Amino acid sequence: MGSRVTFFEVEILDWKTKQQLCFLDKVEPHATISDIRLMFHKSYPQWYPARQSIRLDPKGKSLRDEEILQHLPVGTTATLYFKDLGPQIGWTMVFLTEYAGPLFIYFLFYFRMPFVYGLDDKLTSSPHPVVNLACICHSFHYIKRLIETIFVHRFSHGTMPLRSIIKNCFYYWGFAAWLAYYINHPLYTPPSYGQKQINIAVIMFLICEAGNFSIHVALSDLRRDGSKIRKIPYPTKNPFTWLFFFVSCPNYTYEVGAWISFTIMTQCVPVGLFTFLCFIQMTVWAKDKHYTYVREFKDYPSLRMPIIPFLL
Amino acid sequence: MASSEEDGAGGGSLEEKEKGRKRRLGALATAWLIGYNIAMTAGWLVLAIAMARFYMQKGTYKGLYKTIQKTLKFFQTFAVLEVVHCAVGIVRTSVLVTGVQVSSRIFMVWFITHSIKQIQNEESVILYLVVWTVTEITRYSFYTFNLLNHLPYFIKWARYNFFIILYPVGVAGELLTIYAALPYVKKTGIFSLRLPNKYNVSFDYYYFLIIVMASYIPLFPQLYFHMLWQRRKVLHGEVTVEKDD
Numbered sequence: 001m002g003s004r005v006t007f008f009e010v011e012i013l014d015w016k017t018k019q020q021l022c023f024l025d026k027v028e029p030h031a032t033i034s035d036i037r038l039m040f041h042k043s044y045p046q047w048y049p050a051r052q053s054i055r056l057d058p059k060g061k062s063l064r065d066e067e068i069l070q071h072l073p074v075g076t077t078a079t080l081y082f083k084d085l086g087p088q089i090g091w092t093m094v095f096l097t098e099y100a101g102p103l104f105i106y107f108l109f110y111f112r113m114p115f116v117y118g119l120d121d122k123l124t125s126s127p128h129p130v131v132n133l134a135c136i137c138h139s140f141h142y143i144k145r146l147i148e149t150i151f152v153h154r155f156s157h158g159t160m161p162l163r164s165i166i167k168n169c170f171y172y173w174g175f176a177a178w179l180a181y182y183i184n185h186p187l188y189t190p191p192s193y194g195q196k197q198i199n200i201a202v203i204m205f206l207i208c209e210a211g212n213f214s215i216h217v218a219l220s221d222l223r224r225d226g227s228k229i230r231k232i233p234y235p236t237k238n239p240f241t242w243l244f245f246f247v248s249c250p251n252y253t254y255e256v257g258a259w260i261s262f263t264i265m266t267q268c269v270p271v272g273l274f275t276f277l278c279f280i281q282m283t284v285w286a287k288d289k290h291y292t293y294v295r296e297f298k299d300y301p302s303l304r305m306p307i308i309p310f311l312l
Numbered sequence: 313m314a315s316s317e318e319d320g321a322g323g324g325s326l327e328e329k330e331k332g333r334k335r336r337l338g339a340l341a342t343a344w345l346i347g348y349n350i351a352m353t354a355g356w357l358v359l360a361i362a363m364a365r366f367y368m369q370k371g372t373y374k375g376l377y378k379t380i381q382k383t384l385k386f387f388q389t390f391a392v393l394e395v396v397h398c399a400v401g402i403v404r405t406s407v408l409v410t411g412v413q414v415s416s417r418i419f420m421v422w423f424i425t426h427s428i429k430q431i432q433n434e435e436s437v438i439l440y441l442v443v444w445t446v447t448e449i450t451r452y453s454f455y456t457f458n459l460l461n462h463l464p465y466f467i468k469w470a471r472y473n474f475f476i477i478l479y480p481v482g483v484a485g486e487l488l489t490i491y492a493a494l495p496y497v498k499k500t501g502i503f504s505l506r507l508p509n510k511y512n513v514s515f516d517y518y519y520f521l522i523i524v525m526a527s528y529i530p531l532f533p534q535l536y537f538h539m540l541w542q543r544r545k546v547l548h549g550e551v552t553v554e555k556d557d
Contacts, residue, residue, distance in 0.1 A: 187508035269513035 005029065008069055008076050012040055015058040015081040022082075029070035033063045040082070050090075050159040053083040088159035095149040098168055102176030103142040109180035110135045121186045128190045130198050134183050134266050137205055141258065144209060152216050154223040179270040191267040201265035205258055212254035214240035219251070232297055245301075246309035248290040252282040253307050283307050341402040346459045348393065353452040355387035360445045377425065377432045377441070384441070388421050417444075419524075420486055427502060428493040436492060440485030443478045450474055472543040479539065483532055490521055497521060 008029055012022040022043050024036070037049035053062040056072065058081045069078065110131075114122035126132070182188065191197040218241050222231045235244040243250035259275040283306065290306035305312060337345075359380055366376045391414050397403040398410045425437060454471040457463040496502075503517040
């Protein structure tokens with residue numbers, strides 16, 4: 001009949017106390033959750049949109065920014081629940097902090113700062129070429145990551161809780177210090193199989209770094225138009241991307257490969273332990289991603305495994 | 313039915329829940345658990361009696377550890393099965409919590425008292441042994457009676473009250489024992505790996521033990537207050553749904 005617009009009323013309640021925090025009237029039916037977040041932010045300036053979890057149920061999942069009010073299962077008076085996610089930090093800042101730390105911490109040990117190995121060995125250098133090589137590889141790995149964070153990655157979610165980054169930094173920075181300590185130690189022992197072992201490791205390292213970079217570029221190209229829609233990644237002309245035939249997350253496969261090669265190169269147990277933990281972590285992430293793909297796309301290639309071809 | 317199993321107002325919901333849970337347990341699992349808990353109760357009783365007899369006959373505790381060490385090692389190590397019980401699901405406790413508890417016991421028995429012979433006659437060893445013995449006898453008999461659905465109130469009372477004194481005393485015994493072991497660890501370099509070696513890693517057991525001792529500081533209050541909170545819920549009959557232990 002008439003083209004009268006029915007405005008919505010939105011009340012926002014605290015998820016725990018159910019107390020009404022905010023009442024918005026005359027909300028456009030095609031308003032998005034993002035718009036509602038901005039309106040809520042006006043009433044509560046300390047809760048910027050990134051730290052607002054808005055949900056339909058007090059304990060439900062957070063609604064996405066793109067969701068449209070009239071498409072939600074609500075009446076014309078919508079009741080939404082708010083939970084404060086705590087201070088948030090943008091993904092870019094997260095990665096820059098997490099990657100810059102290990103890069104610089106390693107140098108403290110490589111250049112043998114006086115407080116590290118004692119005054120007798122301060123500022124000396126190692127007689128073993130592999131120690132210099134290890135520093136180059138480690139630094140290359142993190143510089144590449146920093147460059148990718150700034151120029152290549154397109155992040156889907158905006159932020160991460162601040163508490164997580166402190167926990168993560170302890171972990172990554174701590175491990176970097178621990179493995180750098182042994183590799184650059186005056187009593188470091190070079191690999192048992194000598195130059196052969198080192199050469200194989202370097203070649204493997206370069207292949208994996210190139211592979212990892214290729215995958216990141218390929219994934220980034222999927223979102224070249226700035227969309228947030230998930231698409232199935234496919235192999236391109238770049239041979240390194242052909243791993244997509246066999247796994248859903250070849251970037252993780254290559255990453256684990258790079259750390260395995262670094263372990264072989266340095267023959268250092270802390271590096272091996274770090275590699276093992278990375279492998280576990282990335283397998284969890286890869287499985288998650290893989291099953292999300294499988295659920296979302298009916299025509300998802302059935303040959304693909306999450307992280308290791310045919311196996312895992 | 314004024315039986316001693318009913319523990320008054322509010323306890324009923326917990327009892328029912330436990331009875332219900334047991335109903336869901338197979339007969340085989342129940343039989344196994346009852347057998348396990350009876351055996352462990354008996355084992356720690358034997359240990360208690362052996363310790364008491366030694367002291368009554370010799371009048372001293374020097375050499376006591378050496379006498380009871382085999383029994384202690386056997387029954388304490390056997391407790392690793394409790395982690396399996398949780399993993400398999402026949403006991404509804406977190407695998408992680410049980411794992412941590414059993415690990416700390418295994419650590420004290422094998423990596424401190426057994427390995428560092430010079431501290432075996434320390435008073436602190438007797439201290440934690442007595443605490444462990446009383447605690448375990450109470451705990452395993454509690455589980456046994458629970459599984460048999462005939463829990464005497466005094467066992468329940470003991471389980472939820474003894475710890476108030478026993479837990480801090482036990483911690484004191486353990487910490488003092490580790491502290492006593494430190495000089496010998498430093499001297500012998502036991503469990504330590506020095507550089508250079510082809511694995512390019514080192515481990516200093518001495519500093520590791522210091523870190524272990526330090527970790528009691530945040531962990532002990534948390535566990536203690538958790539047990540106090542559980543005690544309040546169970547004994548003062550608050551009607552809430554609760555996870556066992």
